[in-house]
Amino acid sequence: MIQHRVLVVDHSHHIEQMLASGLLNYPIEIAFSLNKEEAVREVLTLQPDLLVTGVSLPDGTAIELLSELTRMLRWVPPSIFIAAVHEAELRNAVLGLGAVDILSRPIQMEELHARMDSVVKLVKPRVISKEKSVIEDFQVVLDESKALGISVTELIKRKQVTID
Numbered sequence: 001m002i003q004h005r006v007l008v009v010d011h012s013h014h015i016e017q018m019l020a021s022g023l024l025n026y027p028i029e030i031a032f033s034l035n036k037e038e039a040v041r042e043v044l045t046l047q048p049d050l051l052v053t054g055v056s057l058p059d060g061t062a063i064e065l066l067s068e069l070t071r072m073l074r075w076v077p078p079s080i081f082i083a084a085v086h087e088a089e090l091r092n093a094v095l096g097l098g099a100v101d102i103l104s105r106p107i108q109m110e111e112l113h114a115r116m117d118s119v120v121k122l123v124k125p126r127v128i129s130k131e132k133s134v135i136e137d138f139q140v141v142l143d144e145s146k147a148l149g150i151s152v153t154e155l156i157k158r159k160q161v162t163i164d
Helices: 013-022 036-046 062-072 088-096 109-122 128-148 152-163
Strands: 004-009 028-033 050-054 079-083 099-104
Touching: 004 013, 004 036, 013 028, 013 109, 028 036, 036 050, 036 062, 036 128, 036 152, 050 062, 050 109, 062 079, 062 088, 062 152, 079 088, 079 109, 088 099, 099 109, 128 152
Parallel strands: 004 028, 004 050, 050 079, 079 099
Antiparallel strands: none
């Protein structure tokens, strides 16, 4: 029985294939996004319990992704970052945005499983109020982007400019 949803965000098809096979018997629903814009859409529609994301994405960074989601939504799923290099500055930045951990490449599946286990145990069971607030947030963002004739990512960028 699948109890949790995980969104993996990484531009590498190799990582996608490795994680898909490594998490095959794991009791989760898993979805993949190749870039930041896809990830925003997936978070809004899938409402994952956990994000597993590479730091560098073709259209930005995972740090930008988490920042955008934080601006848009009342609830952002916990995240595990995957990075080629572990720098203190990067670690502080991602943890400051609510990431629960940062793992080094190459990914050790046992380590990822252990981190995911600890995160999903902390995620409270889905409640209607959380889902309702995410759906309401999603509808507002979609309506506004449609009315303006722009993508969700472009709308977020415009809102950042007016907010800052």
